Amino acid sequence: MTEQLEVRRAAVLGAGVMGAQIAAHLANAGIETVLFELPGEGADRSAPAQQAIERLAKLQPAPLATPAYARRIRAANYDEDLAELADCDLVIEAVAERLDIKRQLFEGVAPHLPPAGVVGTNTSGLSVNALAEVLPEGLRGRFCGIHFFNPPRYMHLVELIPGAATEAAVLDQVEAFLVTSLGKGVVRAKDTPNFIGNRIGVFSIMATMHHAERLRIPFDVVDALTGPAIGRPKSATFRTADVVGLDTLAHVVEGSAPRLSDDPWVGYLRLPDWLRALIDRGALGQKSGAGVYRKEGRQILVLDPERGEYRPAQPQAADAVQTLLAERDPGRKLAALRASDHPQAKFLWAIHRDVFHYAAHLLGGIADNARDVDLALRWGFGWRHGPFETWQAAGWRETARALGDDIDAGRALTAVPLPDWVQAVEAVHTPQGSWAPAAGDYRAPSPLPVYCRQRQPETVLGGPRPPAGETTFETEAVRLWHLEPDVGILSFRTRSQAVSREVLEGVLAAVDEAEARYRAVVLWQDSEPFSVGADLKQVTAALDAGDFDSLERMVARFQEATGRLRSARVPVVAGLRGMALGGGCEFVMHCDHVVAAQESYVGLVEAGVGLIPAGGGCRELARRAAVQAPDGDPFPFLRHYFEAVAKAEVGRSAPEARRLGLLGPNTTTVMHGQEVLHVAMAHARALAEAGYRPPLPEPVRVAGREGLANFEGMLANYRAGGFISEHDHAVARAAAAALCGGEVESGTEVDQRWLLRLEREGFMALLRSEATAARIRHMLETGKPLRN
Structure with a gap:
């Protein structure tokens, strides 16, 4: 293969919401794209794929940078058009998130896949190696996981997951393509269930729900506490669940649990009874008009799970807790939350503690280094800072001691001790790089040539800083x-x-x-x-x-x-x-x-x-x-x-x-x-x-x-x-x-x-x-x- 992955033509297998939007973003990049779907029954066997292309114009936020780009996508079906795959430089599978369905599709299309192109799966958490098993050996070196986050145009994160046989050069080429041609932030993940972003992000949501129920914090107050007040998106926790769809969240959670049977926290990957009840009666969130929240006229109502009824939302944290959150020093802020007897403060400390604990336990198994974990949560879930950045900003050793005390006292969700490396380092992010447990050293940011094009790259707290000029x-x-010295840069300094x-x-x-x-x-x-x-x-x-x-x-x-x-x-x-x-x-x-x-x-x-x-x-x-x-x-x-x-x-x-x-x-x-x-x-x-x-x-x-x-x-x-x-x-x-x-x-x-x-x-x-x-x-x- 050449040093550059030149994608002139691509194919997407699966014209569901995710597949169609991946095709749209390839079109945004000026790439001719063939969108495959099951054949229809009428004269136009590609009508289902064509209808998916036409639906792109109705979606909000808009998947296409301009509606005219829809012309760059061609509808196709698996019965008549598989020969077109041979002329594609990149093929991305994006069908239903079930191992049997994906394997069956790959077995069917394998004879038609491009002899020199790259093939990827958009799985959000299934095993890349298990999917590679059904491919010819000669193709496995060019096969990898390419996990876009939804919606693909707007979410910066793409997780790149190699299989056991994936060639290193192929990964480098795909990463460079994703960064420059598609504008993405790429994090390499190991082939473990749910990879990095969803593994920690979904756990964070479920831990938040658990502590809200345990401490009887109303849902609207939880959202007031877990949004911008702690560096998370405005939609916070329960509004995010409504936007994503409660049924979608349930699918992710319930689909994850069987794959994580050896995870000490797996018992918390379960739906609360009130959430299951909402789904059973069709209250799926924003798409159905009601979920955790419901709008009546101009008024926003929120579910009271104890009464099973909606009441007017009053999303405001307690004054005492707002005062604690106003503290600018991260160490003093976390210490004050930990020391407070207020239930809302206890809640905030608990959700931070559990994410720190979980991320530290997983780090060596799911990612190469702490930087990749932090960027995955920032780019995929909209956090201002990732868990390791937040922990380090609050004082690495002091926070580690507090975590250890809670684990020893049985206040943490599990009794699993912190890994030994936590006590061995003074920080996870340093000017030399970010901690990589498997290597037992600090890993500098990727040296790939594509990153030389980023003159002021995104950084993590405590990590290497870009040149100030x-x-x-x-x-x-x-x-x-x-x-x-020959090109000046003029910048404004106002707010x-x-x-x-x-x-x-x-x-x-x-x-x-x-x-x-x-x-x-x-x-x-x-x-x-x-x-x-x-x-x-x-x-x-x-x-x-x-x-x-x-x-x-x-x-x-x-x-x-x-x-x-x-x-x-x-x-x-x-x-x-x-x-x-x-x-x-x-x-x-x-x-x-x-x-x-x-x-x-x-x-x-x-x-x-x-x-x-x-x-x-x-x-x-x-x-x-x-x-x-x-x-x-x-x-x-x-x-x-x-x-x-x-x-x-x-x-x-x-x-x-x-x-x-x-x-x-x-x-x-x-x-x-x-x-x-x-x-x-x-x-x-x-x-x-x-x-x-x-x-x-x-x-x-x-x-x-x-x-x-x-x-x-x-x-x-x-x-x-x-x-x-x-x-x-x-x-x-x-x-x-x-x-x-x-x-x-x-x-x-x-x-x-x-x-x-x-x-x-x-x-x-x-x-x-x-x-x-x-x-x-x-x-x-x-x-x-x-x-x-």
Whole structure:
């Protein structure tokens, strides 16, 4: 095999929810994919697979980055189309999670599998070796477990599980493909039941349910305690169970228990009576309208298991426990929870203790090192920190002693002692690497070449840190720095990378500095989001003071800052991942090239706070429409942009942002967010090598008053139909004026400064209205738009 796994064509066996969504994500990556399902009975034997492809458009969250990508998936059936497998570079099985069904399928398709491709199983916990037994010996070296978490597009984790015969080179190639081509975080797991993520994650859920029942903690309070308060997702425990489906959770738990007969904790892998009762009466969670929670009108109800009835949910922890959780030092926090007599505190200590105990006991058997366990829980279950990170942050030795005391006193779930290595180490994560019990040493992060593309890789607490780079210029709001001496990196330092006055001044100064020091610049943020847009707190403070002059100066300075990116003597490339909203989007729009992670969320959302883009965004859209108009009439292209601005539409992927016109043809899409900086630096350097010169500010042909009249007619209809409010109309009218170039003859070529003045004047007029002020304050207070 070659050093690279080049997947030009793939196949997915099984068109259920998981299989169809794996096919969708392969399509997102630009891979032609054949989706197999059992044959139908009609004339079109592939109709069941085709129906699964069509259902993708109805699923939320959307499995496809843009609906058009469904065309990259072809429906097939096992009776007529197996010959197509031979031309596939990758085949992934994703049928029902039963060993007999999977083995039967592999026996049937084995003669048709590709002679040189890779074959994987998407099992969530069955033995990879048991599945490999039914394959020809020559194929076993290219067979492995490839376990995607659901939903495959959004869940970062993929567990890669070798069989006894899997070739090491094959694993390396598959890992590189999963990382770069599919954008995944890969953890290698050993071939043990449920692998890493589900083994510990499902245990954590069941232990939480056990202690909630033992200490009589209401379900809504459990969710208040086990969500963001301890670094877990907002859906916490019972809401997560409802979202996943109580029947699905039951299938996982009950399917796991027989495979874990030698696990000392297996007795806790059982469904509580109240959960079984819910399933028996069809209350399966979110998909059935009722589960642990039920919604009646606007009210959320939660099950009281003792009464068997629902009551209004009151998800709030006790004040005393909230005080304990507010402690910032992890060691003092865990110690305080352990020492408290409050049932909620005892509950929190117990669920931490049991996960620590379980993870330590399993580590050497399920994973190579502690880093893989922590990343599996972070990427697969949304934990802020994995169990070993949390334990180490709280004090490794002190916490180990507390665990030992509880085990000795019979307070832990089992009497199994902690493994000897726990007492032998001072920490599991060190700058040298993470503890690997089998090796008796610390294992550095993977040396595979694919990880050299991640200039600032994800790290674990206490583990190796990425290079900080060398700073050449910084203020409180921005930093100009580099990893390599010829390409500068410009980053914002405000909360959520908000665009403040200080950011604008910093950008202007940093570009001056960059022109003197670097051949090119990348606009990049060290963490997501890219930017949430304007600092609304600064705007509100000026509004409250009635200081409109300073606000207008800020808008003018904003236009100057984005324009400075466009006019810089060195190329500026945006490295985009996460959200780029409002002003953040406008900064991106003014760069010479954009390298965007596929999971980027881009929008000019100013209409949500009663404003229009005024950092050059309207000017830039008018310019793009003029460039796109071969017959000189920009209106057909402008209409598309107008709707995106007036409706505050957000592209929920880089391809969708391109469809909306917010990302232009100068965009390169990258699947893995951690590779964006590497690719952006390469593009910036390539532009410099090509003898870069900034674009000249050419005049823009505008739609003028005729285009404005067309927009006015559309808005009048929307207003008459009650689809928009009076202030929505005012905002959209201001956007139309800025995009059309105002009251000039259609087809007039105007100076770009004219367009900047129009968007600035429209912005300021709206800012002076009480309706816009109310929208801004409401957004600050609630985080949600106000329709007034």
